[in-house]
Amino acid sequence: MAGIRLAEGDTVVVRMPNPLGDAVAATAFLQGLKRAFPSLRLVLAGRHPGRELLAGLDFVDDFAVVPKVKNAKDLWRASRSLARQEAAAAVVLPNSWSSALEARLAGIPHRIGRPGTRRRWLLSHVLDPVGPPRPMTDFYWEFLAPFGDALIDQKPPSPTLSVTSEEKALAHRRLAQEVESEAYLxxxxxxxxxxxxxxxLDQMAEVLRILRQRLAWMPLLLGSPSEASLLRELAELLGPPVISTHRQIAGLGEMKALLRRSRLLLTMDTAARHMAAALGVPQVVLYGSTDPRWSAFQLEDTTRLWQTDLPCRPCHRPICPTEHECLAGLEPKTVVQACLQAIATE
Structure with missing residues (x-):
């Protein structure tokens, strides 16, 4: 497979993964690509949430929003959005068939991706299959190989995010309307x-009550629109004082700014963890059904907890068919101790 040669000022479109945590992990690859080709016009393509998440990054030149492909019309719109970039190459980070087809229909000459279900013919440069669990930063770093084998031998930079002045203002306005606190959890x-x-949630509420009493930090509950009822329930179990965003969910931009204002993040294995790590905020991460090897990157300020003696985990099932022992078995006192140790090393 011949390497891709880029001319001065060429455009490369990177089709970003839809999961937000994966998008954060992919910023290491983006930095490496821009570092190798400083004159490159780097255009990201993805959904609206990705644009908000990655706003303000100085190594990204533009973001092309593409629709979720539900039918032929959506596919045509997505491919036209890519075609307008007049790119020399497309890096297709998702493993979906539609994302590769979008790049092919856009007429982009070089199309890099992994072989997925019946999509090898859509790509000009096919990487190795997904393979065994490994840090997602390494998984995406391997996409540099077609641009030069020596590039992947370099150490990936840390994933990063930026907080814009507008996002900071949103967070400031929200916190100014709440109970004043010197520190946020x-x-x-x-x-x-x-x-x-x-x-x-009952165990999480117990953890937060203990930490609130020990640290005098204000719990700040964050989540997506689909998690509003969960945030409300946790706030009710915890009782005041607490700041919950369930009534007015914070967008991703504001969420970045709220995380930046926090001393610690207590989270599941979700995008919030990767966002906090990219912003330099310490995290305590509770793992249930997923494999921690995929998120084993940027661990300098990360404390990870999971049950090591359960034969059923990691099962990668969205719904546990048994007693949910992987998380229910994590005692609140263990989580509290992990949080206290995490802030002791700040």
């Missing part, structure tokens, strides 16, 4: 993947 209790990744 951010909590992201939900998981889009499914309930198998969610710590039981």
């Amino acid at each position: 951010a909590v992201a209790p939900g998981a889009a993947f499914g309930p198998s990744k969610v710590y039981p």
